[in-house]
Amino acid sequence: xxxxxxIPARYASTRYPGKxxxxxxxxxxxxxxxxxxxxxxxxxxxxxxxxxxxxxxxxIRSAAEGxxxxxxxxxxxxxxxxxxxxxxxxxxxxxxxVVVNLQGDAPLTPHWFVETLVCGLLADPAADIATPVLRCxxxxxxxxxxxxxxxxxxxxxxxxxxGGRALYFSKEVIPYxxxxxxxxxPTPVFHHVGxxxxxxxxxxxxxxxxxxxxxxxxGLEQLRFLxxxxxxxxxxxxxxxxxxxxxxxxxxxxxxxAMMQEMGLD
Numbered sequence: 057x058x059x060x061x062x063i064p065a066r067y068a069s070t071r072y073p074g075k076x077x078x079x080x081x082x083x084x085x086x087x088x089x090x091x092x093x094x095x096x097x098x099x100x101x102x103x104x105x106x107x108x109x110x111x112x113x114x115x116i117r118s119a120a121e122g123x124x125x126x127x128x129x130x131x132x133x134x135x136x137x138x139x140x141x142x143x144x145x146x147x148x149x150x151x152x153x154v155v156v157n158l159q160g161d162a163p164l165t166p167h168w169f170v171e172t173l174v175c176g177l178l179a180d181p182a183a184d185i186a187t188p189v190l191r192c193x194x195x196x197x198x199x200x201x202x203x204x205x206x207x208x209x210x211x212x213x214x215x216x217x218x219g220g221r222a223l224y225f226s227k228e229v230i231p232y233x234x235x236x237x238x239x240x241x242p243t244p245v246f247h248h249v250g251x252x253x254x255x256x257x258x259x260x261x262x263x264x265x266x267x268x269x270x271x272x273x274x275g276l277e278q279l280r281f282l283x284x285x286x287x288x289x290x291x292x293x294x295x296x297x298x299x300x301x302x303x304x305x306x307x308x309x310x311x312x313x314a315m316m317q318e319m320g321l322d
Contacts, residue, residue, distance in 0.1 A: 058105045060152040061098045062144045064137035065091045065160040067113035082322035092123045093163035100167040110144035136277040142263040157252040161303045173253040176291045183289035184258035189214045189246040194237030200229045214248040222288035
């Protein structure tokens, strides 16, 4: 099975313009851009046939080509990363069996998350899309709750049913639990990691559907699949001691750099 990883990178981010070119300092003090760190995360994934950065901005194109990435230019009309992945895959001839959207704001994504997705999707013929989830420990849940209290959009949570089929994704902390948890205690809340493995037909259909009310309210692109009755497979992954966070807001830069420092990641 042929696997393509697409890293969608948009300069005109609503919450953080220019985000793909933001520099992140690693444990040794070396700074590299967010898009480069995302590309390096993709390069660590096994069994991949091709990796491309998909953008509509020449500044990102120049930076990506400067560190050796292949770039596919896509239109400014793409409304989110999934639409940009669909356009990039079509531009490359729509010839791949699995297309992975490794979003350009998740530089700490471990390679085994993506490998788990591809294997899980191939093992479940009824699934159209696969995406990873992490069970929150008390410390992470407290961070989610604090972000919401202070009006910040933090991570996304996922709820799913039998067989890992997604029921809903939200920027609110769901399911509700009134319990308090110790820092290392497991909780019933799952952090959705914004990586997706698509079957090509589902990806092609996505770009033709209108944006639905839930996607509009939450600002979560994956809800379009649920609103159109497609099967999204949530696969629980093991962090293996790695911390994980997406870069959604300027304040997240310090949080991610602190995590890299703590984990010794350059």
